[in-house]
Amino acid sequence: MSTTTKAAGIQDDYAQRIASDLAANQTTQDQVRNELQRLQEELLQLEDNSRVLQKMREALGIAEKPAPSAAAKRTAKRAAVPSARSAAPAGKKASVSKTAAPAKAPRARKAPVKATAAAKDTGLSWLELITTFLACHTEPKSAAEVTESLTTANPERKVQAAVIRNTLEYAVSRGLLERSKQGRSVLYTQSASPVAEADSAPPQQAS
Structure with a gap:
């Protein structure tokens, strides 16, 4: 080659x-x-x-809490180590106290009632009032419709449209509600499989 x-x-x-x-x-x-x-x-x-x-x-007037510093996180981590070391040795079963209080049963959800009665203020937060109201309706509702209904049901309470709209968006982000669009309108309905109430952290009630 x-x-x-x-x-x-x-x-x-x-x-x-x-x-x-x-x-x-x-x-x-x-x-x-x-x-x-x-x-x-x-x-x-x-x-x-x-x-x-x-x-x-x-809108709700909640004060911003400062995030913990890196030093504070390290201190908390070190403080947790001794408690972990003091746990019972492997192979020995921890005895369960017979007098221990039984675990609390999960709170049962109330059955939906009439829309007007369900939307009335009974010391509930805006999130609870909104989700209760939408649970009574199968058709989607706009933020304006929700605001109007809550205003009618709670004449003694100041209902702010911005608070209702922000709370609706918060509920969507937590999986409690579903959001859809019809043209230019944004509508809200109860989620087909809402998360447990204990998993959500509803905003504090605004007066």
Whole structure:
């Protein structure tokens, strides 16, 4: 085999390797772009949720609590270590006190009642009033309709449209309600499978 033939064979090998590496590189770029786009969309959603929650907190007059510092977190972590070490050794079953109080049974949900009676203020939070009201209706309701109904049912209480709208969005973020659109209107209905009440942290009631 001549030197020229060998050189041509080597060149072909390099060309194939380069083409293969370029294809793999392009595939990786596409994957990174897709992941970057997904992360950007997730970040936008988180920022949107953060703005909604900030508006809710401002509307309800809830004071912002400072986040714990890194030093405080480390101190709390170190304080938890001795209690873990003082646990019973492996292989020994911890005795259960016979006098221990029984676990509380989960609170039973009240059956829906008439819309007007259910929406009346009985010391409930806005979240509880709204979800109770929507539980009495199968058709979707707009924020304006919910505000009007609660205003009618609670004439002695100041109902703010911004608070109702923010509370509706909060309930959607917690899975308690579902949001849909009809044209330009945003409508809300009770979630088909609402989360347990204990899993949600409803905003404090505004007077």
